[in-house]
Amino acid sequence: MTRLNTLLLLALAVTVPLSLLAGRVWIDPFDPALPNAAVIFAELRLPRAVLALLLGAGLGAAGATMQGYLRNPLADPGLFGIAPGAALGAVLSFWTGWAASGWALPLFALIGAAGAMALLGAIAGRGGGVLLFTLAGMMIASLAGALMSLAISLSPTPFAMSEIVTWLMGALVDRGWADVWIAAPLTLLGLAVLLRAGRSLDALTLGEVAARSLGIDPRRLQLLMIAGVGLTVGAGVAVAGIIGFVGLMVPHFVRPFTDRRPSSLIVPSALAGALLLLVADCLCRVLPLAGGELRLGIALSLLGAPFFLHLLLRLRRELA
Secondary structure (H helix, E strand, O other): OHHHHHHHHHHHHHHHHHHHHOOOOOOOOOOOOOOOHHHHHHHHHHHHHHHHHHHHHHHHHHHHHHHHHHOOOOOOHHHHOHHHHHHHHHHHHHHHOHHHOOOHHHHHHHHHHHHHHHHHHHHHOOOOOHHHHHHHHHHHHHHHHHHHHHHHHOOOOHHHHHHHHHHHOOOOOOOOHHHHHHHHHHHHHHHHHHHHOHHHHHHHOOOHHHHHHOOOOHHHHHHHHHHHHHHHHHHHHHHHOOOOOHHHHHHHHHHHHOOOOHHHHHHHHHHHHHHHHHHHHHHHHHOOOOOOOOOHHHHHHHHHHHHHHHHHHHHHHHHO
16 A cells, blocks of 8 residues: 555656656757746646646545445546536636636636535435435536536537637646646645545445444535535536546556555545546647647547446456
8 A cells, every 4th residue: 555655656756757848849958948948847837737636636536435435436526416517617607708707717617516516415415325326416417418518509609619618628738826726725625525534435335334333424424525526526627627537547547456445545546646647638748639739638538438348348247
């Protein structure tokens, strides 16, 4: 466990400096012909790398805890309505024209995430079990998706429609320190909440009845999950759009190297998620595409969809 975390930290220590150099144009910091290299590092590539680390860590930890809470290795934090709720809020900021005024877009997204969290908690209810929680999240995700489609179809201008579609693809392009200051406190708070839920998730692996007998309050655990996943996922959507499959893939990568308890999976998943998102963002910058940079959300979906299919086929073989 400690060795795994150490290896992931070493990988991050190597990858972060490389991410500052990588791009469509590789930068040599010692080249005297590049007098603006320090500005490019400090104002463009460093905040982008920090955001990739923050969002990847949040999504990885959220995926690990959701799979532990639902006791389902196919669970993904985007399945439970919080990410679509945040995206709906952001879409409404474009639709109303408020997105042009600086902080409005992330504020609308965070309000959308908070609304989805509140609705999820209200529907799941005090006595709601895991099944009701899952169905409520799927209903919220479906409703948010339908409302987003409605907003796009009723978009007041073609420019607004283009902005909405582009933003929903998910990316870290043109992000700066202002976005880091929005995402950092929310993501770190969400990670703290998820870590607090770790021991309760360990007890839940024995079953809900056994967990209750060990003193676990299901309603309190449910609220911790809603708050932790809402903060980490909502913060990511608020500054970068929808970036999927990180929370699904990362726990599967690190689980074989742990004792498989949910609490022992949270920190390695956060570190591996940060590493995955940083590497994927670097590849998106480096790949030569005629139309510009590949969107990060699209790249991870192209990677995540075959991975999800692999999990489904493996599950079918195990059940056969």
